[in-house]
Amino acid sequence: MARQLIFVTGNANKLREVRQILAAGADAATIDLTSQALDLPEVQGTTQEVARYKVQAAAKALNGPCITEDTALCFDALDGLPGPYIKDFLARIGHDGLNKMLDGFSNRRANALCTFAYCAGPTAEPVLFEGRTQGRIVPARGPSNFGWDPIFEVEGTGKTYAEMEAEQKNKLSHRYKALEALRRGLSQL
Numbered sequence: 447m448a449r450q451l452i453f454v455t456g457n458a459n460k461l462r463e464v465r466q467i468l469a470a471g472a473d474a475a476t477i478d479l480t481s482q483a484l485d486l487p488e489v490q491g492t493t494q495e496v497a498r499y500k501v502q503a504a505a506k507a508l509n510g511p512c513i514t515e516d517t518a519l520c521f522d523a524l525d526g527l528p529g530p531y532i533k534d535f536l537a538r539i540g541h542d543g544l545n546k547m548l549d550g551f552s553n554r555r556a557n558a559l560c561t562f563a564y565c566a567g568p569t570a571e572p573v574l575f576e577g578r579t580q581g582r583i584v585p586a587r588g589p590s591n592f593g594w595d596p597i598f599e600v601e602g603t604g605k606t607y608a609e610m611e612a613e614q615k616n617k618l619s620h621r622y623k624a625l626e627a628l629r630r631g632l633s634q635l
């Protein structure tokens with residue numbers, strides 16, 4: 447019995463190639479492919495777009511007010527990338543890979559960007575609060591406790607986030623600055 451599968455895509459080229467590949471392979475008789483063109487949400491864009499979408503989805507799910515937080519790591523030499531995609535980059539290529547990405551450039555500057563988003567409810571407009579800390583990407587130094595902390599050296603400190611006591615990081619970090627903005631902002635809403 448052929449296995450019936452629905453391929454959900456809005457891309458006719460993809461669908462054609464998938465059909466071609468299946469037809470050429472040993473699976474030709476075992477997979478019965480149908481297609482459905484649905485436009486699925488695939489959030490890709492600026493940090494603001496990512497944050498807005500995420501908090502709105504959360505507010506809909508909770509049916510009430512909530513906040514979310516998104517952290518991006520933006521390389522100057524790459525015009526802000528990996529930015530909001532840092533999580534995947536880190537998971538796949540790690541500290542070394544992130545360093546290697548910049549080896550072809552003379553500029554290793556980067557900034558950590560934290561975006562808190564507040565949404566009052568399922569139909570409310572999100573409000574965003576950002577905090578940014580400047581630094582540069584260096585070979586890992588310090589304990590690997592949190593994400594890319596070991597490879598982000600904070601401007602003016604000579605230390606990576608990982609080399610700092612929590613107290614020091616939490617006084618100058620992107621997250622600290624964004625939270626301050628959130629605190630100030632919420633008190634005026």
Ligand SMILES: O=c1nc[nH]c2c1ncn2[C@H]1C[C@H](O)[C@@H](COP(=O)(O)OP(=O)(O)OP(=O)(O)O)O1
Binds near residue numbers: 532533536592621
């Ligand atoms: O201060 C930080 N120092 C080092 N690494 C950090 C920091 N803050 C976030 N990170 C990492 C976690 C994740 O690999 C990516 C952000 O992705 P991001 O989507 O914001 O976080 P997440 O998915 O882990 O949590 P959430 O459920 O709130 O989306 O950068």
Ligand SMILES: [Mg+2]
Binds near residue numbers: 533
């Ligand atoms: Mg996330």
